[in-house]
Amino acid sequence: MNNLSDQLKALGIEVGLDSIKSQPIQPDFLAKDLGGQVIENYSGNLVLVENHYELETFFPQESISPIILKWANSAVQELLGFSDFTIMDIETTGMLGESGVLAFLVGLGTITDNQFTVQQFLITNPAQEMAQLTTIEAQFAKAKGIITYNGKSFDLPILSNRYRFHRSPPPFKPLIHLDLLHLARRIWKNRLPNRALRNIEAEILDVQRKVNDIPGWIIPQIYHEFIQTKRPELLLPVLYHNQMDVYSLARLFIHLNQLIENPNQSDFDYEQDQIALAHFYENLGFYEQAIPQYQKCILGSKNLEDKVHLMEDLAMLYKKQKDFSCSINLWEQAASMGSIISHVELAKYYEHITKDYSFAYSWTESALKLVNSKKEPPEEHIRWQPELQYRLERLARIIHSHFFVGGKP
Amino acid sequence: MSLDSLLERWQADQSIRENIVFWEKTPARPAVKCPFPAEISPSLQHVLRSQGIPQLYQHQANAYKLINNGENLLITSGTASGKSLCYNLPVINDLIQHPNNCAFYLFPTKALAHDQALKLKELLHFIPEFNRKHPQESDALIGMYDGDTPPTQRQFIRQNAQLIFTNPDMLHFGILPNHPQWDRVLSNLRFIIIDEIHVYRGVFGSHIANVIRRLKRLIEYYGGNVNFILTSGTISNPYAFATKLIEEPITLLDEDASPKGEKNLIFYNPPIIQAEFGLRAHPFREAKKLMDDLLKNCSQSIVFCTSHRSVERLLIELRQVYDSELEGSFSQIQGYRSSYLPEHRRQIEQDLKSNKIKTVVATNALELGIDIGELEAVLLIGFPGSIASTWQQISRAGRKNQTSLGILILTSDPLDQYLARNPQYFLESSPEQPLINPDNPLILLNHLRCAMAELPFQEHENFGKANQPLVEALFTAILNYKEAIYETGSYYYISPTAPQNFSLRSSSFSNIQLIVEHENSLNRIGYIDRNSADRLVHPGAIYLHEGETYRVMELDLDNNTAKLSPTNVEYLTNPHQESTIDDLTALSTRHFRYSEGESFRLGYGDVTVNMQVTGYSKVDWDSHQVIERIPLALPPQTLATKAFWISIGEQLVNDLRSQGLWSAEPNKYGTGWEHQKNLARARDGYRCQICEVPETDHAHDVHHKIPFRLFEDSEEANRLENLITLCRNCHQKVESNLRIQSGLAGLGYALSHIAPLFVMCDRNDLGLHVDPNSRWENRLPTILIYENIAGGIGLSQRIFEIALELLHSVYHHIAQCPCPDGCPSCTGAVSENGISGKAEALILLEKIINYEQPF
Structure with missing residues (x-):
């Protein structure tokens, strides 16, 4: 048992033959079968697959919604067009946090005039990675922003890691990043329990995929098999899947722009979405959009509890703007519908603003009565009582002291 | 009474003095101090002065100078010698001058890392350069990065911290695989501090050496330039070990200029209470006696026990005696075990430091470096398994100005008794050396995968100092497993499975998870090698984990899990293992001459062992007597590993045989045995002649009063006068061991029990195979000691290298054992099959030692 390979075998390690090292394959040959071409730069070569879509049917706007830009914390003042943004979705060989995970396929979408272009940058072996990263960097040099779905926690950290891995700074820092997953969560949190892109596109966008589109989790295994066998047809479904993700993302982005800029359009008529939008506007400080949106929702609300909450929210918004007459109006309405907060707010208003203590007393008294009368839910009772x-x-005490010093009771 | 007067009393008290087999006093010694080296920044000097450090100890200044010269440094000064300042000083000073520099601090445990990070944090608060913008700004410099770090803090640490406190597991699982996120730290890395390197021995150390290879490879990639600063507890030849661990030239700094009070080291061997069987008084009883004195006469102490059971029992007994004399409900005697909640343990550490507690009874959970202040006395019940670990525990006692005391109470274990007879071994020239083998193929393979995923390998690229042909063979294996591809001159790891998912504490392909069911939830307490599972966690086995006792309820080899349940049973278990040697290839041999022929030969090489655990015995905790034997049906398994062996030359065997001193053959009791046995039972009324218990569902044993082997002829041996009926229990008490006995087996027993001390490994790391007729060594009688670790980690090679020294030691150990005919402390207890072979083992050894001229 003196042979190294035999010794390893005794330990359960099969060395195999040294000839196992693969021969390089011709990239041209692969690219052709994948419907693409080989592109080259100073770092090497890789495969580019390009597809175009006509967009005229669903592309009405010139510029990106300023509300969305504000949401993304962008300090940019100028108006940005759709062509300033690049849409990105990547396919990887594994999960974030595992070493050596490559983004073997980077799909980039750009909107120019009435055309939507998806460019897919594919590496058919890891040695091509630097060429891929260089190419992508050049693409992003032209862009002002990047659009992803869950890119904050997945696509960008992975690609940034790859740049840092090659001792090169990631090119994403100057870009405005719109991670539409987070926006979708804000808008559809109540209506759609599953905010996966697949689900959003089916529920909202009416995008149809081929029935045999593969699930994302299987992609690392497919690439693993491809890299062993170099059979190009294995990658065709991956390219399709990625293309559809990028396409869907473009559609979603356009849809969100329209919804946020023009919520009264009839096809957006979902009560929960409309309520979410009202909160969205308010949180971002777009009160001009928020107030009419709240009013519209209060009018349209069929559910009493929702209606009361909306009135409470709008009243608080008025209070923030020191528009007390509007607040009082809403509080009194809501109080009559059983809103405890509105009682309390009225009591506070009379006590601190107008110093009308007996009004304050009676609002507090009726609030307490209300709290004591409905013991459910118990946490409400415990909180308020x-x-x-x-x-x-x-x-x-205040009223009493005023009374005895001769003040107005 | 003070400790000094107590020691005087012990010296005078014959009943105690006679059990002290070793007493060494190290006289008190003042500190050697020197001024701060001029290179240390004035502001840092100022801070240290204001913290009550007006000068450095000589060794701290020397450490600073050596590190400042760019040398890698290994510091071996003892506990409480200001070791952490040795590495913190150069790091802080460097950071003042180069504000972007970074350092990794690696500690073997999280608790130790936390302890040290906290201390450094406090020091950094006073350094103005680090707190320019606001007080405590310096806190951001230190990043505590381990499994407990909340995910929300991790990113901040990666982006901002410069002194990263972590452990090797975190480096392996968390940091290296995500190295692009650590590019700032790796590019600016200046120091790597590795504390307590002696912990990284065996399989664990072999993994760590590879983790360090990976780290160095990445540092090179990012262009960092690092110095290593290592510290070690007491081990022999730390220099050789450290060099193997980091594969860099290193300078050893072994001076210690800190002040020390008088130290007393005592070995206490419990008195023999039954001469015939060499039975000694229980160490526990002796410990209680000594603790009683200590509690009354000494300020603070720790008792280290090897199991949680002893901790709890001693705790109860000490409290009964002592607490009743105290006012109040808070007991000044506390236990300390790994199963205590972390907060509880921190509290006990704190209370020890602030003197609220007088005594802690602990398992080795307290062992590693956690600061608990300086104690007056430490008492160890039983040798903890290695000299390094004994020092670690004993060093808990020691104070700058006053006398301190360390006592080791020995058990009847061969290692303990070996130390009782060779205490000087403990102090001088100990050959005990931690061994690692970073090139164990199974361990190396795993780390090559990780390293390849971290950074593709160039063709023919080296991996540290790993054997290059082996590395390349393993690259090919990784390709063969389709986990990597070879493309334009590089190997790329492309497997969709993460390569880090293996245990740093095991070498085999598969591990058994140890699962404890606790209040309806399953809790994984650790892993063990698949190889060791049959022996250690077979169904019914009693398994000790960090001093806690568990009973194995189920071993599921399909799902690689063992289900354990906490228990308080009064016994331990010993597996019965049968082994055969399927293949043996020598890598190196040494032959020795005896008159014209060969006396013996030593070998070291590759072995394939076929092992099967066929059953186990329950052994009484206190008396070490076998209570019950239980068969098991476990499948055999094969282990490819390394082994050391000694074969006895034909000439020597013939010589011994002609003198009637060779009896390796098992006993055959002769044709009339069954008949004689029944006659004896009938004569004794089917009752045990010791405890008088009658036979019930099975027959009692029949015992040879004079061992069968001593008779020329079986009829003579089987005479009724030489036979006695004994119940199983009493029989086992009389003959408490079942190993095959002969000179060969006796020698094998002694050798395999003493060897772990010399190669610093766990008892379970070595297996013994004794074959009077080995087909791999020309049918010669052979004792083979193999490593229970797939692929081996160098233990057998080391035994081969020091074999003659080891055989000498074993000879003296057996010769000095006071037992008449072998006992568990030397060649194994007298057995049913004959005598223990003590005499034969001694003669065999004598010949070996006298005829050891190389052939």
Whole structure:
């Protein structure tokens, strides 16, 4: 047992033959079978697959919604067009956090005039990676922004790692990053339990994929098999899958722009989406859009509880703007519909703003009655009861002291 | 009474003095101090002065100078010698001058890393250069990066921290695989501090050496330029070990200029209470006696026990005696085990430091470096398995100005008794050396995968100092497994499975997970090698993990899990293992001459062992007597590993045989045995002649009063007068061992029990195969000691290298054992099959030692 390979075999390690090293294959040959071409730069070569789509049917706007840009924390003041953004989706050999995970396929989408172009940069072996990264970097040099789906936690960290791996700074820093997953969560959090791109495109966008489109999780295994066998047909479904992701993402982006800029369009008529939009506007400080959106939702709301909450929210928005007459109006309406917060807000208003203590007292008293009358849910009761009791006693003391110094009871 | 007067009393008290087999006093010694080296920044000098450090100890200054000269440094000064300042000083000073520089601090445990990070943090608060913008700004410099670090903090640490406190597991699983995220740290890395390197021995150390190879490879890629600063506890030849671990030239700094009070080291051997069987008083009983004195006369102490059971029992007994004399409900005697909650343990450490607690009874969970202040006395019940670990525990006692005491109470284990007779071994020229084999093919293969995933390998690229033909063969294997491809001169790892998912504490392909069911939830407490599973976690086995006792409920080899359940049973288990040697190839041999022929030969090489665990015995915890034997049906398994062997030359065997000193053959009790046996039972009324218990469902044993082997003829041996009926229990008490006995087996027993001390490994790391008629060595009687670790980690090679020294030691150990005819402490206990072979083993050894001229 003196032979090294035999010794290893005894330990259970099969060395195999040295001839196992593969012969390089001709990239031209592969590219042709994949419907692409070989492109070259100073770092080497890789495969580019390009597809074009006509967009006229669903492309009405000139520029990107400023509300979306604000949401993305962008400080850019100028108007940005759709052609300023590049849409990106990558396919990898594994999960983030595993070493040596490659983004073997990077799909980039660009909107120019009425055309949508998907360019897929594919490496057929890991030695081509630098050429791929160089090419992508050049593409992004022209762009002002990047659009992804979950790119904040997946696509960008992985690609950034690859750049750093090659001791080159990642090119994404100057770009405005719109991660549409997070936007989709904001808008559809109540309506769609599953915010995977696949689900969004089916529910919202009416994008149809081939029935045999592969699931994403299988892609690392397919690439692994491809790299062993170099059979190009294995990659065709991966290219299709990635293309569809990029295409869907473009459609989603256009859809979100329209929804956010023009929520009154009839095909957006989902109550939950409309409510989410009202909150969205308010959170971003777009009160001009938020107030009419709230009003529209209150009018249209069929559910009493929703309606009360919307009134409470809008009243608070008015309060923030010191528009108390509008607030009081809403609070009184909501209070009559059983809103405890509205009672409390009214009590606060009379106590602190107008110093009308007996009004404050009676709003507090009726709030306490309301809290004591409905013991459900118990946490409401626990939360409000002591606070109201305390407020009531304080008000009683104030009124009492005023009375005895001859003040107005 | 003070400790000094207590020691005087012990010295005078014959009942104690006679059990002390070794007592060494190291006199007190003042510190050697020197001023700060001029290169240390004035502001840092100022901070140290204001912290009560007006000067450095000589060795701290020397460490600073050596590191400043760009040397890698290994520091071996003892505990409480200001070791952490030795490495913190150059790091901080460097950071003041180069504000972007970074360092990795590797500690073997999270607790140790936390402890050290906290101390450094406090020091950094005072350094103005690090706190320019606001106080405690320096906190951001230190990143505590381990499995407990919340994900929300990890990114901040990766992007901002410069002194990364972590452990080798985290480096392996968390940092190296994500190295692009650590590019700032790796590009600016200046120091790697590895604390307590002696922990990284055996399989674990072989993995760590490869993790270091991977780290160095990435540092080179990112263009960093590092110095290593290592510290080690007491081991022999730390220089050789450290060099093997980091594969860099290194300078050894072994001076210690810190002040020390008088130290007393005592070995206490419990008295023999039954001469015939060499039975000694239970160490536990002796410990209680000594603790009683210590509790009354000494300020603070620790007792180290080897199991949680002893901890709990001693705790109860000490509290009964001592706490009743105290006011209040808080006990000044506390236990300390790994199963205590971390907060509870931190509290005990704190209370020890602040003097609220007088005594802690602990398992080795307390062993590693956690700061608990300086204690007056430490008592060890039983040798903890290695000299390094004994020092680690004993060094817990030691104070700058006053007398301190370390006591080791020995058990009847061969290693303990070996130390009882060779205490000087403990102090001088200990050959105990941690061994690692970073080139163990199974371990190396795993790390080559990781390294390849981290950074593609160029064709013919070296991996540290790994054997290049082996590395290339393993590259081919990785290609063969379709986990990598070879493209334009490089190997790329492309497998969709992450390569890091293996244990750093095992070498085999598969591991068994140890699962404990706890209040309806399953908790994984660790892994063991598939190879060791049959022996250690067979169904019914009692398994000790970090001092806790578990019983194995189920071993599921299909799913690689063993289900364990906490237990308080009063016994341990010993597996019965049968082994055959399927293949043996010598890598090296040495032959020795005896008159005209060969006396013996030593060998070292590759072995394939076929092993099967066929059953186990339950052994009483206290008396070490066998309670019950239980058969098991486990499948045989094959282990490819390395072995050391000694074969006895034909000439020597013939010589011994002609003198009637050779009896390797098993006993055949002769044709009339069954008949004689029944006659004896009938004569004794089918009752045990010791405990008088009658036979029930099975027959009692019949025992030869004078061992069968001593008779020329079986009829003579089987005379009724020489026979006695004994129940199984009593029989086993009389003959407490079942190993095959002969000079050969006796020698094998002693050799395999003493060897772990010389090669610093666990008892379970070595297996023994004794064959009077080995087909691999020309039918010669052969003792083979193999490594229970697939591929081996160098233990057998080391035994081969020091074999003669080891055989000498074993000879003296057996010769000095006071037992008449072999006992568990030397050649194994007297057995049913004859005598223990003590006499034969001694004669055999004598010949070997006297005829050791090379052939």
